[in-house]
Amino acid sequence: MQVTQANQQSSPSLSKNQLQENWRIYMRIFKLLRPHWFKAVAAVVCMGLATGFSLIVPWLLQWVVDVGIRSGRFQDLLWAALAILVTSALRGLFAYGQGYLGQAISSLVAYDLRDMLYDHLQHLSFSFHDDSETGQLMSRMTADIEAVRNFFPMGLLRALLAVVTFASVTILLLRLDVYLALITLISVPIMLILSAQVVKRLRPLWLEVQNGVGDLSTIMQESLSGVRVVKSFAREEFEIEKYGTQNQQLRELNMSAMRLSAWNQPLLVLSLNLVTVLVLWVGGIAVIHRTLSLGTLVAVTNYILLLGTPVRTFGFMINWWVRGLSGGTRIFSVLDTPSDITDAPDAKVLQKVAGHVRYENVSFAYSNGVEVLKDITIDAQPGQTIAILGPTGSGKSSMLHLLPRFYDTKGGRVLVDGSDVRDVTLASLRRNIGLVLQDVFLFNATIRENIAYGVVGATEEQILEAAKAARIHDFILTLPDGYDTWVGERGVTLSGGQKQRVAIARTLLLNPSILVLDDSTSSVDMETEYLIQQALEEVMRGRTTFVVASRLRTIKNADQILVLERGKIVERGTHATLLKHNGPYARLYDMQLREQEEFEAQVLNTQSDLQTEVLQ
Numbered sequence: 001m002q003v004t005q006a007n008q009q010s011s012p013s014l015s016k017n018q019l020q021e022n023w024r025i026y027m028r029i030f031k032l033l034r035p036h037w038f039k040a041v042a043a044v045v046c047m048g049l050a051t052g053f054s055l056i057v058p059w060l061l062q063w064v065v066d067v068g069i070r071s072g073r074f075q076d077l078l079w080a081a082l083a084i085l086v087t088s089a090l091r092g093l094f095a096y097g098q099g100y101l102g103q104a105i106s107s108l109v110a111y112d113l114r115d116m117l118y119d120h121l122q123h124l125s126f127s128f129h130d131d132s133e134t135g136q137l138m139s140r141m142t143a144d145i146e147a148v149r150n151f152f153p154m155g156l157l158r159a160l161l162a163v164v165t166f167a168s169v170t171i172l173l174l175r176l177d178v179y180l181a182l183i184t185l186i187s188v189p190i191m192l193i194l195s196a197q198v199v200k201r202l203r204p205l206w207l208e209v210q211n212g213v214g215d216l217s218t219i220m221q222e223s224l225s226g227v228r229v230v231k232s233f234a235r236e237e238f239e240i241e242k243y244g245t246q247n248q249q250l251r252e253l254n255m256s257a258m259r260l261s262a263w264n265q266p267l268l269v270l271s272l273n274l275v276t277v278l279v280l281w282v283g284g285i286a287v288i289h290r291t292l293s294l295g296t297l298v299a300v301t302n303y304i305l306l307l308g309t310p311v312r313t314f315g316f317m318i319n320w321w322v323r324g325l326s327g328g329t330r331i332f333s334v335l336d337t338p339s340d341i342t343d344a345p346d347a348k349v350l351q352k353v354a355g356h357v358r359y360e361n362v363s364f365a366y367s368n369g370v371e372v373l374k375d376i377t378i379d380a381q382p383g384q385t386i387a388i389l390g391p392t393g394s395g396k397s398s399m400l401h402l403l404p405r406f407y408d409t410k411g412g413r414v415l416v417d418g419s420d421v422r423d424v425t426l427a428s429l430r431r432n433i434g435l436v437l438q439d440v441f442l443f444n445a446t447i448r449e450n451i452a453y454g455v456v457g458a459t460e461e462q463i464l465e466a467a468k469a470a471r472i473h474d475f476i477l478t479l480p481d482g483y484d485t486w487v488g489e490r491g492v493t494l495s496g497g498q499k500q501r502v503a504i505a506r507t508l509l510l511n512p513s514i515l516v517l518d519d520s521t522s523s524v525d526m527e528t529e530y531l532i533q534q535a536l537e538e539v540m541r542g543r544t545t546f547v548v549a550s551r552l553r554t555i556k557n558a559d560q561i562l563v564l565e566r567g568k569i570v571e572r573g574t575h576a577t578l579l580k581h582n583g584p585y586a587r588l589y590d591m592q593l594r595e596q597e598e599f600e601a602q603v604l605n606t607q608s609d610l611q612t613e614v615l616q
């Protein structure tokens, strides 16, 4: 699978290449801040000011102990207390600003990412979607974006806070007492080594967790959209177990990641506490020997206490750096996938075509490289009907998918009114081609909206006209809300035949010059069959039509019949000539179509007998 492969390159050891790759991903994540730079700068300024005000407090305490108390002036103490209160309030205010802006930036970045990803997914080609799991894509849209979103306030801002606090505390400590400052700084390499160890092990774990979330979404999405199959085979327990196993694996992975981060945090705090004890010990002796003032020791210990907050949250911060990196890797792997079907730089706009379609020596293979179409040549004049027959898997649908350029040919070319389909814009090409495919998909919307889907600004009159021609208007009127009836996901409230006629109306509204009908598998009752047949005849009138046909009437009326076998056209002609030829078509006719002919003849005989009886 294209998308997951992109994520499975990580190994537990961080090689130089991987470090460079990680750095590149972080740079791209930072670039997401560019449109919101003002808010980002404001957040950093708030953070700087909040840190600055918190650094003033120990200094004030030192003054209180060394000067205020010693002077014995009550007024001095009052001023110092007031100053501590004001700086604390200001610190709180700017900390709020930092928190608020941090969350605001992260929400804006998440919004941008969702838009970018959705936009890109809409433009990716069929072959990308063939190779991707919907669940994995959904989890990129949700869990991975959430990981990057949280990275900003929880990872980036916290890291900045830690760096600023450590740097300013170090400078202040060095000014207060060099020895005590050096003792305090012992904690820094210890913390860095501990954290590097954790990052190395956390990174692959979080990547596995995020892939696991994707797999879980795939199972959920499959069992929900395939709920009818699950129920009809009574496989609910199997599905529950499948989901349960994956869910448990994910829980264990999550727990391992959490355990690892949780271990890290007390170790970091412990190293800081050891340093505090050491400072108190060495500083205490110095105070006893009067080589250090009590106020300085109070200030030093308070500065070390200030380091407590970033150290305590260090573990979580690392967690969000790693999660952001894994989420970013997965998101960028989709964003970096180019669409293999795009407009050529000099693509022309195809105006309304007459409908002359040519396939010239076309060969085609899907991404697995197996050739499914070989040397296909067809010439369809405007208004002609081309019926395509062949055993299942012979390449009928694949051949039709090349016309609206769902895929590009491997060899040869497809021409519409003399223009190669690769030389015109996709939108203008597809506006000229109406498709009714085997698997009818209706959107979660009203019938009116579904019919009008392809034509922005279609009038009520046009919609009704299309529905009438598709023989679905009368049925729609019997529904309680008529055209405003909501057809649920996949149009579950409509039958197969009704859905098909709504799809035909949708295509009719487009008024295309070329039609592609893939109706080889519709199995409906006689009345619906008759209605669909009438609808199709209406749709096909005056348009070049390619139809994968299973209905005798369509085939008999076709201007050309193509018989496909293992990706090759093995026979072509009209019904009469091909029957005479007694080749593959005659065999298919015997197997599949003769019964229909006999049945129709029987119905006609019965009707004429009845008429004769009535006349007598």
Ligand SMILES: Nc1ncnc2c1ncn2[C@@H]1O[C@H](COP(=O)(O)OP(=O)(O)OP(=O)(O)O)[C@@H](O)[C@H]1O
Residues within 6 Å of the ligand: 130, 366, 367, 368, 372, 390, 391, 392, 393, 394, 395, 396, 397, 398, 399, 520
């Ligand atoms: N997305 C795909 N990726 C890879 N191979 C595919 C894909 N779709 C179809 N194929 C393969 O291409 C061949 C032709 O399939 P196609 O769907 O065109 O046949 P068909 O004649 O329309 O079959 P049916 O009558 O059953 O619809 C088959 O071997 C099929 O397995």
